[in-house]
Amino acid sequence: MxxxxxxxxxxxxxxxxxxALRATLRAHDERHSYTxxxxxxxxxxxxxxxxxLAELAPQIDELAAATAPGPPDRDGAGPVVWARLxxxxxxxxxxxxxxWMDTIAIPTLAPTCRQIPxxxxxxxxxxxxxxxxxxxxxxxxxxxxxxxxxxxxxxxWVPTAYAMIDTKHxxxxxYCSTSEHRCDRVENAEPLRTQDWGPWLIQARNDxxxxxATPHAHRDGVPLRNLxxxxx
Numbered sequence: 001m002x003x004x005x006x007x008x009x010x011x012x013x014x015x016x017x018x019x020a021l022r023a024t025l026r027a028h029d030e031r032h033s034y035t036x037x038x039x040x041x042x043x044x045x046x047x048x049x050x051x052x053l054a055e056l057a058p059q060i061d062e063l064a065a066a067t068a069p070g071p072p073d074r075d076g077a078g079p080v081v082w083a084r085l086x087x088x089x090x091x092x093x094x095x096x097x098x099x100w101m102d103t104i105a106i107p108t109l110a111p112t113c114r115q116i117p118x119x120x121x122x123x124x125x126x127x128x129x130x131x132x133x134x135x136x137x138x139x140x141x142x143x144x145x146x147x148x149x150x151x152x153x154x155x156x157w158v159p160t161a162y163a164m165i166d167t168k169h170x171x172x173x174x175y176c177s178t179s180e181h182r183c184d185r186v187e188n189a190e191p192l193r194t195q196d197w198g199p200w201l202i203q204a205r206n207d208x209x210x211x212x213a214t215p216h217a218h219r220d221g222v223p224l225r226n227l228x229x230x231x232x
Contacts, residue, residue: 079135082127087212094205097127100134102194114174114189115162118196119181121204125170133161 080093105111120126136157140149165171174186185196 080131082131085212087209090208090212091205093131094201094208097131097134098198098201098205100137101130101197104137105130105134106192106194109158111162111192112174112189113183113185113192113196116165116192116197117171117174117176117181117186118183118192119176119178119200120165120171120197121201122178122181123170123176125165125167127204129161129164129170133157 080097082090082093085093116130117126120130136153139145140153166173170176174189175182183196184190185192
């Protein structure tokens with residue numbers, strides 16, 4: 001048997017196959033080189049980004065700390081649970097309630113001394129009722145409020161607060177059961193002024209702070225009737 005000769009078609013086919021294989025190998029080699037080059041570039045990029053992140057990390061931590069929410073603002077908080085307040089929290093709650101009464105409630109509602117007796121700070125019914133009336137006002141007029149809530153506050157909650165004050169166990173017709181608290185402005189149903197209830201609030205606030213500062217003091221509601229002789 002003789003081997004393939006020049007010009008044999010089989011030789012031509014073999015040479016073509018070898019040439020194609022060489023071309024394929026070159027293409028694979030080029031792709032491999034390109035992949036290695038890209039991997040090197042990505043590795044360099046990753047190292048650079050890691051360095052940038054390492055540099056920015058403290059600044060990000062500082063920014064997060066600076067923008068972290070602080071203690072809740074009482075103006076946007078829920079109802080005041082007086083029995084659970086510390087002396088410091090209660091002092092702030094008294095001040096906030098007084099500020100709201102002076103700047104919002106009195107100018108807006110113009111109540112008479114029959115509707116809100118001047119001695120209201122000395123009584124649970126006064127403090128608790130006006131406290132929730134304050135918070136419903138904050139809710140109605142706050143960022144999540146609406147005209148419907150505002151209307152509801154004026155037509156529902158204000159009359160309800162007045163009705164709660166005007167009860168047998170509070171101050172029927174503006175008269176509480178403590179005779180020392182009665183005054184001509186109640187008798188004449190005159191407009192309630194801040195100077196009418198301001199001194200009572202100072203006394204109630206100071207007495208409340210004294211009770212809360214006493215170790216093991218009875219804290220279930222901090223009965224205001226025990227804070228001052230004659231107060232109920």
